[in-house]
Amino acid sequence: MDRETEWELVAQAREGETDAFERLVRESIDGLYRVAYRFMGSDHEAEDMVQEAYFKAHKAIGRFQGDSSFRTWVTRIVINVCKDHLARRKSRPAAELDEQAMRIPDGVESPLDGAVRSEMRGKINAAFQRLPVEEKEAAVLILVDGQSYSQAAKTLGESEGTVAWRLFEARKKMSGWLGEYRKDVM
Amino acid sequence: MTMNDKEKTACGDWLPLLSKYCDDELTRGERERVDGHLAACLNCRNVLEQFRGASRSLALDVSMPAGRRERLIGLVMGRIGREREVRSAPDWSEWLRRIFSAPVLATAALLFFVMWRVERTDITGPGRLKIDSLMAAADERLLQSLSGAYGGQVAWIGIRDGDVRVGLPEDMPAEGVTVFGRDQYIRLVVELSPASPAASKPDVLRLMVREGAEASMIYAPDDRHRIRLACRAIRRGSEQTLEIRVTVLGQSELKTVLPLSSGDRRKAGEILMDGALYSVTVMSGNSITLAPDALRL
Numbered sequence: 288m289d290r291e292t293e294w295e296l297v298a299q300a301r302e303g304e305t306d307a308f309e310r311l312v313r314e315s316i317d318g319l320y321r322v323a324y325r326f327m328g329s330d331h332e333a334e335d336m337v338q339e340a341y342f343k344a345h346k347a348i349g350r351f352q353g354d355s356s357f358r359t360w361v362t363r364i365v366i367n368v369c370k371d372h373l374a375r376r377k378s379r380p381a382a383e384l385d386e387q388a389m390r391i392p393d394g395v396e397s398p399l400d401g402a403v404r405s406e407m408r409g410k411i412n413a414a415f416q417r418l419p420v421e422e423k424e425a426a427v428l429i430l431v432d433g434q435s436y437s438q439a440a441k442t443l444g445e446s447e448g449t450v451a452w453r454l455f456e457a458r459k460k461m462s463g464w465l466g467e468y469r470k471d472v473m
Numbered sequence: 474m475t476m477n478d479k480e481k482t483a484c485g486d487w488l489p490l491l492s493k494y495c496d497d498e499l500t501r502g503e504r505e506r507v508d509g510h511l512a513a514c515l516n517c518r519n520v521l522e523q524f525r526g527a528s529r530s531l532a533l534d535v536s537m538p539a540g541r542r543e544r545l546i547g548l549v550m551g552r553i554g555r556e557r558e559v560r561s562a563p564d565w566s567e568w569l570r571r572i573f574s575a576p577v578l579a580t581a582a583l584l585f586f587v588m589w590r591v592e593r594t595d596i597t598g599p600g601r602l603k604i605d606s607l608m609a610a611a612d613e614r615l616l617q618s619l620s621g622a623y624g625g626q627v628a629w630i631g632i633r634d635g636d637v638r639v640g641l642p643e644d645m646p647a648e649g650v651t652v653f654g655r656d657q658y659i660r661l662v663v664e665l666s667p668a669s670p671a672a673s674k675p676d677v678l679r680l681m682v683r684e685g686a687e688a689s690m691i692y693a694p695d696d697r698h699r700i701r702l703a704c705r706a707i708r709r710g711s712e713q714t715l716e717i718r719v720t721v722l723g724q725s726e727l728k729t730v731l732p733l734s735s736g737d738r739r740k741a742g743e744i745l746m747d748g749a750l751y752s753v754t755v756m757s758g759n760s761i762t763l764a765p766d767a768l769r770l
Binding site: 305308312316317320321324325330333338341342345407408411415426427429430431435436451452454458461462466 | 488489492493523526530534535536541542549550552554
């Protein structure tokens with residue numbers, strides 16, 4: 288969607304046109320879901336965070352200045368929503384974390400591949416949850432949402448150097464943790 | 474990553490550049506330097522591969538599961554639509570006056586339903602509300618709507634100003650309330666049970682109090698009476714107690730402290746109103762069922 292069309296939809300949404308807001312949602316929901324899923328590690332919570340983010344965006348649409356795309360703006364909101372939720376969340380029982388890893392594999396995978404994939408997904412989720420929140424933010428924006436360092440820095444209100452360093456730290460840790468897992472598996 | 478100390482010292486300065494190399498964020502000059510180093514350093518090539526592997530892992534399987542997209546969009550837009558309805562909801566004091574306009578105090582008993590928080594619940598069965606997802610409420614304002622299904626139709630739950638509402642589809646005969654939250658919330662529900670056969674079915678008032686805080690409300694059963702309910706929930710270790718104060722303004726007051734545990738029904742005491750005694754009963758539980766004809770607004 289080009290910026291002009293997006294602005295037109297934002298203007299209409301500000302006037303209370305829900306169809307316009309729905310179009311904005313449709314354009315951005317896939318990317319927003321990916322960010323929320325990586326942050327939270329479960330489909331169920333990702334859905335909750337996406338709903339909450341759009342709810343907040345709808346309430347605050349009058350304050351959206353257009354200094355970024357709508358998608359970038361609502362991505363910032365969903366990250367804040369995820370951070371708040373993680374801060375409030377008590378420790379979850381291990382069973383619940385395992386449940387989140389168990390997406391139903393699609394039909395083309397063998398049951399064994401599906402099981403390995405689910406286990407790996409659980410390990411990745413668990414490893415990612417160990418990262419400090421600032422490193423999570425950088426990793427999610429750049430590696431999941433595909434933002435450049437410059438875009439991520441703007442989204443987070445940080446310098447590019449800070450964002451680059453946090454991503455480096457996240458990669459270093461994830462490499463180490465996932466490397467240990469691979470050794471266990473093999 | 475596994476490197477010996479010497480290798481770590483030699484290659485350590487290159488690692489941040491390798492991270493940027495993965496993302497094509499180096500300047501041309503930096504890239505040429507890194508290419509030159511990689512050509513000569515097996516360790517750094519291994520590290521680069523590990524960094525790329527970690528990057529791929531984080532992007533693995535993060536997309537929305539098949540078939541969920543439209544449902545999620547529906548939930549998003551449904552919630553926004555409900556919020557617009559709540560914003561145009563009737564004034565609460567007017568609602569109270571409507572509820573209590575009937576002469577119901579002759580021999581009425583006051584029942585307090587104290588609902589302890591639930592983490593997550595499915596209340597299923599004919600005429601029951603099944604909740605699909607829960608979200609924590611941070612305070613008494615309308616923060617979150619929850620989604621669920623009532624008889625297969627979409628319902629919503631909102632929390633506002635200490636009160637909880639569930640919105641059911643328009644063709645449902647009544648609206649009900651329930652409370653869910655991961656934080657320490659207790660919902661105090663007052664049920665006025667008239668003894669007169671001509672009186673309407675019990676009506677319910679709800680007071681929501683956060684653990685450690687006090688909440689209060691005043692309701693007017695009729696033009697001449699005002700009853701104030703105040704409640705404070707206190708936790709000491711694993712025990713929860715409830716301080717309850719019921720005041721018939723200008724007439725009498727009942728103050729009591731009760732232990733709170735799920736499933737209890739306790740008589741808290743009595744208050745005097747216009748020369749008649751009213752018993753005050755506290756009920757606690759960790760779930761509430763909704764039936765269409767139980768609650769009216």
